[in-house]
Amino acid sequence: MKIAVLAGDGIGPEVTAQAVKALRAISANNGPQFEMAEAPIGDAAFNQHGDPLPPSTAEMAAKADAILFGAAGTYESDLRPAEQRGGHGLLRLRKQLDLYANFRPVFAFPELLGASSLKREAIEGVDLVVLRELTSDIYFGTPRGRGVENGQRHAWNTMRYTEAEVARVMRAGFEAARKRRRQLCSVDKANVLETSQLWREVAIEVARDYPDVELRHEYVDAVSMHLIRRPRDFDVIVTGNIFGDILSDAAAMLTGSIGMLPSASLNGEGVGLFEPVHGSAPDIAGKDLANPLASILSAALLLRHSLKLEAEAALMEKAVRQVLAEGYRTGDIMEEGATRLGTEAMGDAVAQAI
Amino acid sequence: MKIAVLAGDGIGPEVTAQAVKALRAISANNGPQFEMAEAPIGDAAFNQHGDPLPPSTAEMAAKADAILFGAAGTYESDLRPAEQRGGHGLLRLRKQLDLYANFRPVFAFPELLGASSLKREAIEGVDLVVLRELTSDIYFGTPRGRGVENGQRHAWNTMRYTEAEVARVMRAGFEAARKRRRQLCSVDKANVLETSQLWREVAIEVARDYPDVELRHEYVDAVSMHLIRRPRDFDVIVTGNIFGDILSDAAAMLTGSIGMLPSASLNGEGVGLFEPVHGSAPDIAGKDLANPLASILSAALLLRHSLKLEAEAALMEKAVRQVLAEGYRTGDIMEEGATRLGTEAMGDAVAQAI
Numbered sequence: 001m002k003i004a005v006l007a008g009d010g011i012g013p014e015v016t017a018q019a020v021k022a023l024r025a026i027s028a029n030n031g032p033q034f035e036m037a038e039a040p041i042g043d044a045a046f047n048q049h050g051d052p053l054p055p056s057t058a059e060m061a062a063k064a065d066a067i068l069f070g071a072a073g074t075y076e077s078d079l080r081p082a083e084q085r086g087g088h089g090l091l092r093l094r095k096q097l098d099l100y101a102n103f104r105p106v107f108a109f110p111e112l113l114g115a116s117s118l119k120r121e122a123i124e125g126v127d128l129v130v131l132r133e134l135t136s137d138i139y140f141g142t143p144r145g146r147g148v149e150n151g152q153r154h155a156w157n158t159m160r161y162t163e164a165e166v167a168r169v170m171r172a173g174f175e176a177a178r179k180r181r182r183q184l185c186s187v188d189k190a191n192v193l194e195t196s197q198l199w200r201e202v203a204i205e206v207a208r209d210y211p212d213v214e215l216r217h218e219y220v221d222a223v224s225m226h227l228i229r230r231p232r233d234f235d236v237i238v239t240g241n242i243f244g245d246i247l248s249d250a251a252a253m254l255t256g257s258i259g260m261l262p263s264a265s266l267n268g269e270g271v272g273l274f275e276p277v278h279g280s281a282p283d284i285a286g287k288d289l290a291n292p293l294a295s296i297l298s299a300a301l302l303l304r305h306s307l308k309l310e311a312e313a314a315l316m317e318k319a320v321r322q323v324l325a326e327g328y329r330t331g332d333i334m335e336e337g338a339t340r341l342g343t344e345a346m347g348d349a350v351a352q353a354i
Numbered sequence: 355m356k357i358a359v360l361a362g363d364g365i366g367p368e369v370t371a372q373a374v375k376a377l378r379a380i381s382a383n384n385g386p387q388f389e390m391a392e393a394p395i396g397d398a399a400f401n402q403h404g405d406p407l408p409p410s411t412a413e414m415a416a417k418a419d420a421i422l423f424g425a426a427g428t429y430e431s432d433l434r435p436a437e438q439r440g441g442h443g444l445l446r447l448r449k450q451l452d453l454y455a456n457f458r459p460v461f462a463f464p465e466l467l468g469a470s471s472l473k474r475e476a477i478e479g480v481d482l483v484v485l486r487e488l489t490s491d492i493y494f495g496t497p498r499g500r501g502v503e504n505g506q507r508h509a510w511n512t513m514r515y516t517e518a519e520v521a522r523v524m525r526a527g528f529e530a531a532r533k534r535r536r537q538l539c540s541v542d543k544a545n546v547l548e549t550s551q552l553w554r555e556v557a558i559e560v561a562r563d564y565p566d567v568e569l570r571h572e573y574v575d576a577v578s579m580h581l582i583r584r585p586r587d588f589d590v591i592v593t594g595n596i597f598g599d600i601l602s603d604a605a606a607m608l609t610g611s612i613g614m615l616p617s618a619s620l621n622g623e624g625v626g627l628f629e630p631v632h633g634s635a636p637d638i639a640g641k642d643l644a645n646p647l648a649s650i651l652s653a654a655l656l657l658r659h660s661l662k663l664e665a666e667a668a669l670m671e672k673a674v675r676q677v678l679a680e681g682y683r684t685g686d687i688m689e690e691g692a693t694r695l696g697t698e699a700m701g702d703a704v705a706q707a708i
């Protein structure tokens with residue numbers, strides 16, 4: 001089983017190293033063996049090879065059974081053309097592998113309720129999934145660009161969806177809802193955008209095949225409030241690429257455990273890219289401060305979804321819970337009475353528990 | 355002094371009626387006199403006149419010194435073409451009057467800290483303004499529309515900004531920051547969108563004229579987290595129309611007082627539209643449940659910004675604080691030990707206090 005390890009920028013390398021450690025611990029004692037190979041991506045790749053997704057990286061990723069990803073992009077490349085920006089390497093990879101369904105489960109770990117800025121009673125029991133469409137929308141729509149007219153600069157991007165693009169992610173959402181609490185909230189801005197009107201129409205059409213799942217529609221601005229006020233109201237949230245980018249980060253923050261949340265980007269044929277929800281956090285990179293648990297939990301999703309190793313996935317998740325139960329914490333989730341660990345030491349603790 | 359009163363849909367009419375009551379109380383006892391005239395807008399206007407912004411309404415608004423607005427649009431019109439949607443009446447009005455600067459102050463009322471889903475220590479002292487660009491972006495960009503290709507429906511919208519559009523709202527933001535804590539956070543998605551790259555460049559250019567204000571840039575997804583985690587970090591947030599729509603609602607929710615928050619949409623020449631941040635909330639319309647304080651505080655902003663009646667604006671705001679201090683609450687901000695009032699009774703209490 002081939003795993004491409006693309007650690008990328010900022011804290012990407014240090015947290016991914018702990019996930020690799022956890023995968024090695026799974027292999028020890030006659031466990032399944034993984035062929036893991038690293039390749040550069042992001043600003044790091046651009047700085048070294050002049051390309052945020054070098055051809056050799058793209059090729060390795062395409063041949064792998066699954067991809068373990070860290071983070072891509074730092075502020076340094078924001079004002080450069082797309083082809084030179086770290087984040088663009090990730091975007092191209094998503095598109096190339098057609099990873100259209102990005103699942104971001106948000107779960108309120110009972111051990112970490114105190115770490116949230118929300119009241120315990122508001123977040124206790126939160127268990128939702130944001131399903132973000134990942135290969136279309138304003139991220140990829142054309143035309144896009146910039147120009148000068150009458151001495152004035154202007155710039156444009158295109159939000160665009162086809163019926164098929166909406167339908168397949170919506171189906172993935174209804175399937176997920178069926179395995180959960182059977183509630184699906186489709187998020188759009190149908191009172192303003194034609195794209196959102198199409199989104200809503202297709203949601204209603206696909207829903208006919210899932211009469212056992214309750215569908216409701218909410219505006220993106222309303223959801224950004226609703227998530228903060230009553231996050232327990234949500235089961236599966238399905239939304240477009242840009243709204244999903246914003247809402248999933250907000251949702252991830254609610255439970256106080258953004259450093260704990262993994263994500264899976266799937267293409268419907270088993271291939272997947274697995275990455276922590278948090279980004280490259282350049283400000284704390286290289287300081288042994290980052291929480292590696294989101295990356296380790298992403299490796300667990302990789303075992304489950306791409307390699308079909310359910311028992312091993314569960315073992316890895318159990319190890320994480322055990323380490324938390326033993327009172328070990330990184331700085332971001334630190335609480336009185338707990339034992340503070342650095343990135344490396346937390347990775348060691350989980351590997352040990354496995 | 356002419357005020358156009360456009361109450362609109364859902365709870366719009368009942369909350370606006372209380373703001374009108376408060377304005378009448380200001381006029382009593384030899385106060386300034388207002389010529390207030392009502393006109394239809396939104397779904398209500400479409401249902402009656404076949405147009406969400408009838409020409410007579412547009413004309414009256416154009417001639418007024420200021421507009422007191424309620425809410426526009428209900429779910430019923432979401433799947434209709436733009437010209438038939440309630441919200442579109444509001445959008446056309448914003449565009450027609452060039453109301454490009456939408457200020458949404460978010461203030462943690464000490465009396466209401468308990469009503470938030472966030473912990474008291476997270477929101478105590480929050481005092482920020484979201485300045486949302488209101489007349490451009492994907493709301494108005496062309497081309498937009500939908501079509502069928504090879505039997506597949508697709509739809510598109512265009513996000514577009516010119517240098518001048520970004521510069522003028524950025525200037526408004528820097529001016530506001532100067533009167534506050536001199537910190538400006540410009541929000542974009544420059545790691546993905548060309549539109550955002552232009553946004554960021556212009557922010558940097560305008561900042562040269564304001565060396566006394568600190569400028570920082572954050573991604574929209576990062577801000578949606580940051581707002582929840584450490585809202586006190588923000589003073590003035592300046593952002594585009596669609597990101598501002600989402601973030602300002604999230605920000606408004608933080609302090610537990612969305613029913614309390616007014617907004618002002620200004621065109622740089624004194625004309626303004628003043629409306630509560632909350633929407634039409636059709637589910638509670640007509641039940642005497644809505645909180646009218648956001649509408650009343652919007653009327654106070656109207657007095658201050660468009661009619662230059664600072665003393666009267668302050669008096670109205672003081673009356674609101676007094677009513678809260680006396681323990682009166684509508685359902686949305688209700689707490690143990692307080693006295694619950696309906697929409698009407700709350701409006702009466704404020705008028706009385708004035």
Ligand SMILES: CC(C)[C@H](C(=O)O)[C@@H](O)C(=O)O
Pocket residue numbers: 072073087088090091245279545546575
């Ligand atoms: C790095 C960036 C391009 C990316 C995105 O916007 O999709 C990130 O924010 C994410 O959510 O994975």
Ligand SMILES: CC(C)[C@H](C(=O)O)[C@@H](O)C(=O)O
Pocket residue numbers: 191192221426427441442444445599633
């Ligand atoms: C009603 C709707 C068109 C409007 C918008 O999206 O601007 C509303 O959500 C707002 O924020 O004022």
